[in-house]
Amino acid sequence: MIIKNNVVHGGPTLSIPAHLSYGKFVIDKLIEHNADENKIALVHGDVGEKTTYREILKYVVHTASGLKKLGVKRGDIVALCSENRLEFIVTALAAICCGATITTLSTQYTKDENKHVLTISKPSLLIASEEVLKQNFSIYKEVTYIKKFIQMNGKPIDNGIIAYKNVCAQVDAFDFEPEEVQGATDTLFLLYSSGTTGLPKGVMLTHVNALYAAANSLRESLAPESQSRSCHLTVVPWYHAYGLMTTINNFIIGRMTVYFPGFYPEKYLKAIEKYKVNVLLTVPPMIVFLTKSSLIEKYDMSSVTLVWCGAAPLSADTIRDVMKRLPNCKGVLQAYGMTETSTSATRDPERDTTKHKPGSGGTPLPGVRVKVVDVETRKKLGPFETGEICIKGPVVMKGYIGDKAADRDIMDEEGFLKTGDVGYYDHDGYFFIVERIKELIKYKGHQVPPATVESVILQHGSVAECGVVGAPDEWAGELPTAFVVIKPGHQLTERELLDFTASRLSPANRLHGGVIFVKEIPKNPSGKIMRRILKQRLQDKRKSKL
Structure with missing residues (x-):
């Protein structure tokens, strides 16, 4: 990995099969x-079918x-x-x-x-x-x-x-x-963007895109440390890019995958103990569950040596908390990408978990180049400067089906994919994701990342889940507002949570819009918070007061 002219290079391109099928x-x-x-290739965790x-x-x-x-x-x-x-x-x-x-x-x-x-x-x-x-x-x-x-x-x-x-x-x-097939041009997967901010777009991934992702998984599996990680557990839906491609990649490598058709907390923990699961494939809400639930204390988690978490950013604090509950886990690793990049473009190094940096999405894959640019001027930025992340390489999609205008809008003048994500990289080329551009809350000229506020709220012992969005305000622009689910058997008032977060957040990031207690946080199947639904609830609440 090298940084050249403010572009992070992931190293030499990997080899893929010449037939491209x-x-x-x-x-x-x-x-x-x-x-x-x-x-064994597959085990249905709910019924035990192998x-x-x-x-x-x-x-x-x-x-x-x-x-x-x-x-x-x-x-x-x-x-x-x-x-x-x-x-x-x-x-x-x-x-x-x-x-x-x-x-x-x-x-x-x-x-x-x-x-x-x-x-x-x-x-x-x-x-x-x-x-x-x-x-x-x-x-x-x-x-x-x-x-x-x-x-x-x-x-x-x-x-x-x-x-x-x-x-x-x-x-x-x-x-x-x-x-x-013609692997470089034939569409293999037609998958859909998550639709957290609108209707999904049809993402066309070629055989080459998928083969390259598989080649990287094969490369990682050859590391001596990965040989003991032969049993994976997933509940990520197979109709989602993350779930589908990781499961097929496990077939390619020859691993055993225990799967469920949904997330059933106690059955999930029982399966870890029964099948001596080595690797958990998760999304952030599952990590929060492992951190907060008392159920985990009833089961043997000693077989778990690695946790992968994708689909949305995970804070360093949450990672440290879950590591305390998994005695032999060497790391909670993250990858960064999107459906448009065949799931991942950067990832934590599985070969050596000591090089993992909590909270980061890792370094670019071999053959992948990543830059960060100023959102307004499009100027390339250096280490620790925050801007839009842009990606180029063999993992980038063929395009959106039937939407040439969207194809033009998402690519920049250098052929990099504009992700719409705000983040930065450090001097070692590790990337850190701050927030989606469209999800940043604009408060009095400040840009407030919802994920930052959520990570602080989740530190409260009585909070099970939360989601933060901006409530429209004529004077401030938007007011950071939290939707919060209280843990069963616990009590929590708005004032208690406001005081708790105020002492841990900068003035601009505080919950100026208050707290709304709810029974659940709407999420899509990949675990991303559906902020547009939360925003709609705020709008509906505002209209009801008029």
């Missing part, structure tokens, strides 16, 4: 892991062969929507092997969001679980692009739906060849 690469790795017929690498290979090949018979081919767009389940990950890989583009839909999309993403992606085939189809089939039927439906589990809820079990075709896995 993600499907071919995954199949080759699954065959490689078949040497041990009992090697699936070996040999079975994964068979299921993927059989499903891909069946999809080909249904007419799925290179360039087709296949939509998937389901809670985490075996059929989801198998079908995703199977469709990829057909040369198709996978687009994943959140199970939490509203009617308007579903129509929006389906209109921009235009899938010809939609594959979903029984639960999702019962909820959304009437919406899906209105989308004329969708010609076929496949139901993953249960009896089809409608006569026009094909049962998943009737799709699979029996073929020899070792004779199967994935469809050839």
Whole structure:
């Protein structure tokens, strides 16, 4: 890693397979892991169902062969929507092997969001679980692009739906060849930006984008320290880029992944103890749970040696607090990126956790360049100067589907992706994320990062969760306002929390808009606080007083 002309370089570019086919690469790795017929790939944490690498290979090949018979081919767009389940990950890989583009839909999309993403992606085939189809089939039927439906589990809820079990075709896995693709230009994943500030955009990631992310994971897995980290636990939804790509990368490396279809606190802790989980793949609300919950004291956490946290910034204080509760954990590591950068562009060094800097998103990946620029002048900034983070390299997306104007807006004159995130880097090239540009609270000319205020609020022993946004104010511009969830069995007043935070925050960052106690904080599936919903609540409250 070097810093040259105020640009941080992540080092030499990594090698990826010359055929540039993600499907071919995954199949080759699954065959490689078949040497041990009992090697476990997946464990459903809720029911204990185990699936070996040999079975994964068979299921993927059989499903891909069946999809080909249904007419799925290179360039087709296949939509998937389901809670985490075996059929989801198998079908995703199977469709990829057909040369198709996978687009994943959140199970939490509203009617308007579903129509929006389906209109921009235009899938010809939609594959979903029984639960999702019962909820959304009437919406899906209105989308004329969708010609076929496949139901993953249960009896089809409608006569026009094909049962998943009737799709699979029996073929020899070792004779199967994935469809050839143009890896540098063919879209592999059509995923969606998180939509925390508006409707999601369709992000096109190529085979090369995904192969490069996989190559970096393989590079990290070769470190001696990582050899003992063979069992990962995730509840991150597979329809989200973070969940989908980390799970497939674990297949490539040959790790065992324990997964859940949702976050069930006690079952989660039981699974860590039962399967002797080494690595936790988390989002910030889960870290807060591990820090605050008394449940953790009932279970053996000694197997956990590493925690990865993504999707949103995590404060150094929170990291230190959770480390105290995981006796053998060598680090809570973070990566920084977005769907547009194939999930991560910078990451903490897994090879040597002693080089980890709490609160940072690590250094750029090999082959990736990152700069920080002044938001107004676009001038490149040096170490510890705060501005917009911009990224260039093989992880950056192909573009947004059907939105050339957005493509132009998000790239700068040097070909760097404008992330919309505010942050800085230090003299060692480690990046620290302050806040989204659109989420900064403007108070009397000051820019208040909500995450900074939230990290202080969470230090109070009676606070379970919180979210901070700006309340409109004619005189000050915006007033930092906190939505707070109180821990069960605890009591807390607004005055107590205001006094607690006032002694720990600078004058501009204090809660001038007050505290609103709520039962839950709205978050998207990746764990990001949905601040636009909190802002809407403030607007609704203000209107009700007029």
